[in-house]
Amino acid sequence: MKQRTSAGAIGAFIIVTCLFFAWGFITELNDPLVAAVKGIFTLSKFDVQFVAFAFFISYGLISFPAAVLLQRFRPMPSIIAALVTMVVGCVIIVAAANAAVFPLVLVGLFVLGSGITILQVAANPLVAALGNPKYSHLRLTLSQTFNSVGTFIAPPLGALLFLKGVEVKEGTVITPAVRASALGGINTAYLWLCGMIIVLTVFMWLSRRTVSSAVGHNERSSGQTLGALISDALSSRWALFGGAAIFLYVGSEVAIGTQMTAFLNDNGVWGLSDAPFHVPLLGAAMGSDGVHGVSVQEAGKAVGFYWGGAMVGRALGSLLLARIEAWRLLTVFTAIACAMCLYVAAVGGVSAGFVALAIGLFNSIMFPVIFTITLERSSASAEATSGLLCTAIVGGALIPLLVGKVSEFTSYHAALIVPAVCYAVLCLFAIAAHRARTHLRDEPAVATIH
Numbered sequence: 548m549k550q551r552t553s554a555g556a557i558g559a560f561i562i563v564t565c566l567f568f569a570w571g572f573i574t575e576l577n578d579p580l581v582a583a584v585k586g587i588f589t590l591s592k593f594d595v596q597f598v599a600f601a602f603f604i605s606y607g608l609i610s611f612p613a614a615v616l617l618q619r620f621r622p623m624p625s626i627i628a629a630l631v632t633m634v635v636g637c638v639i640i641v642a643a644a645n646a647a648v649f650p651l652v653l654v655g656l657f658v659l660g661s662g663i664t665i666l667q668v669a670a671n672p673l674v675a676a677l678g679n680p681k682y683s684h685l686r687l688t689l690s691q692t693f694n695s696v697g698t699f700i701a702p703p704l705g706a707l708l709f710l711k712g713v714e715v716k717e718g719t720v721i722t723p724a725v726r727a728s729a730l731g732g733i734n735t736a737y738l739w740l741c742g743m744i745i746v747l748t749v750f751m752w753l754s755r756r757t758v759s760s761a762v763g764h765n766e767r768s769s770g771q772t773l774g775a776l777i778s779d780a781l782s783s784r785w786a787l788f789g790g791a792a793i794f795l796y797v798g799s800e801v802a803i804g805t806q807m808t809a810f811l812n813d814n815g816v817w818g819l820s821d822a823p824f825h826v827p828l829l830g831a832a833m834g835s836d837g838v839h840g841v842s843v844q845e846a847g848k849a850v851g852f853y854w855g856g857a858m859v860g861r862a863l864g865s866l867l868l869a870r871i872e873a874w875r876l877l878t879v880f881t882a883i884a885c886a887m888c889l890y891v892a893a894v895g896g897v898s899a900g901f902v903a904l905a906i907g908l909f910n911s912i913m914f915p916v917i918f919t920i921t922l923e924r925s926s927a928s929a930e931a932t933s934g935l936l937c938t939a940i941v942g943g944a945l946i947p948l949l950v951g952k953v954s955e956f957t958s959y960h961a962a963l964i965v966p967a968v969c970y971a972v973l974c975l976f977a978i979a980a981h982r983a984r985t986h987l988r989d990e991p992a993v994a995t996i997h
Contacts (some may be wrong), residue, residue: 571697614934705845789921798946860911
């Protein structure tokens with residue numbers, strides 16, 4: 548019986564991990580999309596950050612309703628509802644690209660983000676619960692590794708589709724032909740994305756019994772009301788502390804990622820340099836167009852290495868977490884990320900471009916470790932804690948706006964002082980986790996996920 552249960556948990560883990568890849572890919576299409584719409588619609592550094600805002604504000608508005616949905620139904624119906632919502636979001640973005648209406652792009656991104664919010668509220672605690680609680684950090688980090696595969700692939704593909712001929716430097720004018728080509732690329736990308744999500748929805752429907760059996764629920768929870776769920780989450784000091792940590796981490800990661808294309812293209816970084824083309828792998832991936840300096844499209848392709856660093860870091864982190872306490876590894880990674888942001892902000896120049904790309908390596912384990920550290924220490928239910936943590940992902944909507952505004956008054960590289968402060972606070976969170984009492988949940992943790 549134990550072997551069969553273990554085999555079922557492994558099968559369910561593999562199935563749910565497919566979702567992590569999908570939402571990573573979809574989320575990071577936003578990075579080249581930010582640069583594309585900046586050029587297409589001639590937006591300011593601040594205004595273009597509303598692309599990230601529209602997507603990530605959904606976490607602030609939808610996470611707790613999603614947690615109620617998760618309480619009242621099993622995980623798989625919630626996941627399937629999330630995927631259907633994502634299909635609707637893709638359809639709206641396709642319509643927006645055909646109509647060339649920027650506000651409609653934002654509506655589509657909000658709907659798409661809402662689906663991904665429901666997906667995260669359901670999938671993150673589900674993966675943490677599929678096995679021995681002692682290895683919840685490792686399981687979630689391993690799933691996040693596949694999430695990072697999606698984030699690595701998406702930016703270069705988006706740059707290829709969205710950014711050919713697009714310019715974002717001040718004073719440049721985009722031609723009607725380039726504008727039409729970029730809008731056509733957005734249309735193509737989200738049509739294919741729509742088809743991919745439909746296939747994934749069918750796969751999840753066919754796999755629903757495998758996952759439900761592994762979780763081991765035969766009855767639905769009576770559930771809490773939305774108000775009771777929020778009250779439960781707010782009653783836990785560690786749920787609030789973890790929520791603040793997720794807010795700062797996601798905000799920093801997204802702020803760096805969404806500005807990375809324009810940052811690398813800036814004349815103060817790589818805009819007037821050919822140095823990146825002489826770096827193995829990076830230069831080949833960027834593919835020089837023969838013109839001196841790094842264009843927007845070339846910079847967009849390089850962004851994949853920021854997310855690729857997170858992919859490598861999560862793969863290594865999965866091994867390290869089997870040997871090193873989670874709080875220790877988080878302390879080291881947040882301290883290094885803080886130092887790197889300070890270097891970029893203070894020094895700038897060509898070297899700052901390479902350092903900024905490498906920040907992704909140290910972002911790698913932060914989300915899954917913060918998430919599971921908080922679940923272990925929170926006195927609130929897993930649904931309430933997960934709902935609060937996913938609500939806190941709204942940091943991805945707000946901190947990029949702050950970084951965008953700071954970059955308008957200073958420069959792209961100086962604006963990284965904001966993420967530096969965020970990483971410093973996260974380092975304090977990691978140190979505090981060492982002294983906090985844990986509530987390791989075996990059966991109780993699983994039983995709260997319905």
